[in-house]
Amino acid sequence: MGSARARIAIDAMGGDHAPAEIVAGALRAREELDVEVLLVGDSSQIEAALGQQANSFPIEIVPSEGTIEMHEEPLSGIKRKPKASINVAMDLVKQKRADAVVSAGHSGAAMAAALLRLGRLKGIDRPAIGAVLPTILADKSVLLLDVGANVDCRPKFLEQFAVMGSIYSQYVLGVAEPKVGLLNIGEEPGKGNDLAIRTHQMLEQNQKISFVGNAEGRDILSGNFDVVVCDGFAGNVLLKFAEAVGEVMLQILKEELPQGLHGFMGVALLKPNLKRIKQRVDHAEHGGGLLLGVAGICIISHGSSQAPSIFNAIRLAKEAIDHQVLERISSNYHQPAAPAAEVE
C-alpha cells in the first residue's frame, strides 16, 4: 500500500503471440523498469508461460474468460463477453487497481472496451489512436494521430487531437515545444479537402499548441514535425503503408544485397550495420500507440508484438503515468477560458 509504483494491467491473451511473448515482455519490464504488472488472462495458460519464473517471483494473475477474436465486431464482442481479458483489464483501471492497460489484441475491441468501461475525458469528443514513427533523423520520431479510431472527422476533433498529441509529445516523448502539423496535400493554408481547410483555420488560432502549418506526405518523416494530425482514415492507411514499406525495403535488401560473390561477402561484412538498419525501420521497436482521450491510459500494441514490443509498450505506459498525461489533458479543458481582453 502507499506505493507510488506504476501498476500496469497486461492483456496477456491479446495478440498473435499471446500469452508466451506477452508474458515474457511483462516479466522483463518488471525486472528492468520500476513497475508492477498484473497479468490478465487464462490462469493456467499464463502459469504455463511463466514456467519456473512463477515460483521465484510471485506475480499477480487476474483471471479472465475468453478474448475478442480478430474477426469479431468489436462493440458487440465487448458487450457479449464481459469477462474477456480486455474488459477485465479495463475494469482494473476503473477500480483503481491498475494505472494503465497494455494490449496487443483487437485494437477496435480495446478502444470499445476503453470507451464503455472508462469513458471519455471531459472536453474530448472523440478519442484518437496515436502512433510513433521514426523519421529521417536518427534521434527524432513523429507522433501521427488519429491512425484509425475515427474514420469520419470534424475539424474540432482534429483540433482536440492536436492538443492531446502535443501533451503526449511533450510529456511522454520529451519534446520541449512540439511542432504540430496538419496532414495535407500542399503547404499553403487554402489547400486540401474541406476538412483540412477548415481545420487549418482552427489550428492557426489555437493558443495551446505550436502549429507550424501543413505537413505533406513527404514531410511526415522529415523530422520537421513532432505531431501530425489527420482523420483516422488517412492516418490508418498511412501507418499500415509505412509499416509495410519498412518490410518491403528490408525484403528488397535481402533479395538484392547478397547477389553475386561480392554481394555475399559484402553482406557478411555488413551484418551488424544491417541489424541497426532493421532496428531503425522496424515498427516492432516502437512499442505501440496510445489511445488518447479516454479516462485511462491504454497502450495499443501491434497484433504481431513479441516480447521486446510489449516491453516497450509497458515503458510507454509508465512514462504516461509518471508524467500525468491524463491530468494534463483534462486540466487543459477545465481551465477557465481567459477573458478576451487578456488574449493577445
Add this chain to the structure above:
Amino acid sequence: MGSARARIAIDAMGGDHAPAEIVAGALRAREELDVEVLLVGDSSQIEAALGQQANSFPIEIVPSEGTIEMHEEPLSGIKRKPKASINVAMDLVKQKRADAVVSAGHSGAAMAAALLRLGRLKGIDRPAIGAVLPTILADKSVLLLDVGANVDCRPKFLEQFAVMGSIYSQYVLGVAEPKVGLLNIGEEPGKGNDLAIRTHQMLEQNQKISFVGNAEGRDILSGNFDVVVCDGFAGNVLLKFAEAVGEVMLQILKEELPQGLHGFMGVALLKPNLKRIKQRVDHAEHGGGLLLGVAGICIISHGSSQAPSIFNAIRLAKEAIDHQVLERISSNYHQPAAPAAEVE
C-alpha cells in the same frame, strides 16, 4: 504526312531542371523510340539546350511565352497566361498537331490546362491522376489513383477511376485482367469511412472491372492489386509519403551501411547491388502519372524529373497512344447498357 508515328508535345519549360534535362530526355526518346517530339517553350533557351544536336537533327520547336510558376494558383495562371508552355502544348493536341502532352511543370496547372483546352471525356465527371508504384514483386507495379486531382470525392467518381484505371493497367501497363482494389482501413466490405463503404457497393456491382475488395495501406505494395482507387487527398498523401520513404530508406542505408571498417569494405563490394536497389525504389524510374479522363493524353511527370524520367514519361505517352487508351475509355461509356435480363 500520313505517318502513324506518335507525335508528342513536350513542355520544355516545366520542371526543376527545365529546359536542359527535358530536352535531353526528349532527344533520347526520339532516338530510341519511334516518336516525333515537339519542344514547346522559349526558342532561344531550347536551342541553347539542344546545342550542336540542333544542327545534326532538325527538331520542331513550338514557341511559347512564360510558364505557370509553382506558387501560382493553377486556374488563374492558366487563364492569365494563354501562351504559357503548358497551354500551347495542350493546344497542339486540340489542333491534332500532337497526340499527347508530357509536362514536368506545375501539375495543378497541367490539369487545369487540360480541362480548359481539351475538356473531359464523355461519361467522366472528374479526371484523375494515376501514379505507378513499384511493389514487393520485382516485375509488378501498381497503379494508384487519384493521387491529387480531386480532394473531395463521391462514390461514382471512384467508380470511374476504377474503370479508367483498369483500362490503363490493361492496355498501357500490359496486365491481362487488372485486379482492382479500394483503398480502405479494413478488409471487410462494411469497413471504412462513408465514401469507402458506399464505393465498395458500387465497385462490387460493376461488371466492367475485376474488383477484388478492399486494399489496406499494407496491401498496396503487396503485388496483390494492379489498380487501387482512392480519393485524391489520401492518394496524394500516400504518393508523397511513398516517394519520401524511398529517399529516407536510401538515406538510412547511406548512413548506416558504411559504418566501421567492415562497413566501408562491405559497401565497396556492394556498389552494383546498391545501385539496383536504388533503381527499384527510386520514383524517377517510373516516369510519371497519366491524367485520365480528359480528352487527350497527358503525362504529368514529377517536378524533379531529369532526362531518364522524361524519357520514361514519353515512353508511357507512346504506349497510351498506341493502345488507344482514350478511345477505349470513351467507348466504355458509350456502349449501350446491356438489357437487364442478359446481365448475370
